[in-house]
Amino acid sequence: MVNQKGGVGKTTTAINLGYALAEFHQKRTLLIDVDTQANATSSLGFDPDEERASIYDVLTHRMTLEQVLVRRSDRFWLAPANMHLSGLSAREVNFSDRFLTPSNSALFDYIIIDCPPSLGVLTVLALATATEVIIPVQAQYLALEGTATLLKTVELIRRKINRKLRIGGVLCTMFDPRTRLSRGIYQKLMDHFGTLVFETRISRDVRLEECPAYGVPIFEYAASSRAAKLYREFTNEVVARE
Numbered sequence: 001m002v003n004q005k006g007g008v009g010k011t012t013t014a015i016n017l018g019y020a021l022a023e024f025h026q027k028r029t030l031l032i033d034v035d036t037q038a039n040a041t042s043s044l045g046f047d048p049d050e051e052r053a054s055i056y057d058v059l060t061h062r063m064t065l066e067q068v069l070v071r072r073s074d075r076f077w078l079a080p081a082n083m084h085l086s087g088l089s090a091r092e093v094n095f096s097d098r099f100l101t102p103s104n105s106a107l108f109d110y111i112i113i114d115c116p117p118s119l120g121v122l123t124v125l126a127l128a129t130a131t132e133v134i135i136p137v138q139a140q141y142l143a144l145e146g147t148a149t150l151l152k153t154v155e156l157i158r159r160k161i162n163r164k165l166r167i168g169g170v171l172c173t174m175f176d177p178r179t180r181l182s183r184g185i186y187q188k189l190m191d192h193f194g195t196l197v198f199e200t201r202i203s204r205d206v207r208l209e210e211c212p213a214y215g216v217p218i219f220e221y222a223a224s225s226r227a228a229k230l231y232r233e234f235t236n237e238v239v240a241r242e
Contacts, residue, residue, distance in 0.1 A: 006117035045215025132168030
């Protein structure tokens with residue numbers, strides 16, 4: 001889950017996609033938080049300031065991925081982030097390494113990596129590991145500006161490091177169907193990306209903004225809300241594309 005622009009709903013999407021895959025599609029799902037702000041970790045009810053094993057320990061070869069996992073539900077696990085990630089330097093990372101191996105990848109049906117809002121070392125490492133990229137794009141013109149740079153980065157990683165990497169889809173977030181602006185942004189995405197754009201558009205919803213304060217996904221906070229319905233539809237689209 002990648003976009004170098006912050007505030008586009010990337011972490012919200014990663015959390016709710018992971019939860020919906022696990023709970024509604026009965027898929028063993030892992031969410032890996034590699035954002036230095038640890039928003040996915042805190043938004044699932046885990047304190048990032050608490051001293052616990054984290055993805056940092058995996059990236060610095062102190063622990064295996066299996067050793068740092070925390071369980072959110074029967075089929076939903078998290079590899080948490082913490083404050084130590086912000087101190088990770090490029091010198092500590094070997095891009096030929098992967099924190100996902102064939103053995104631990106086989107434990108899950110889906111693995112979602114929530115990247116930081118930048119194209120720094122952690123995002124590059126995630127792209128070197130992933131097979132697909134989902135790009136959430138806010139329904140604003142400024143949100144479109146950085147998309148070209150992101151696409152160039154994805155293509156560079158694909159050519160130089162990870163031949164399996166591809167664009168899995170583009171999700172329009174914070175969409176307001178009442179405005180010409182939102183409709184125009186969605187049309188521009190369709191013109192540029194075609195069938196890669198998900199039909200589901202995630203509307204603005206104050207309840208999505210409230211969820212992190214309670215450490216729960218939208219499905220546990222407001223299960224009957226419009227946002228919950230849309231994220232379930234989006235998840236259905238993701239599964240249908242497999």
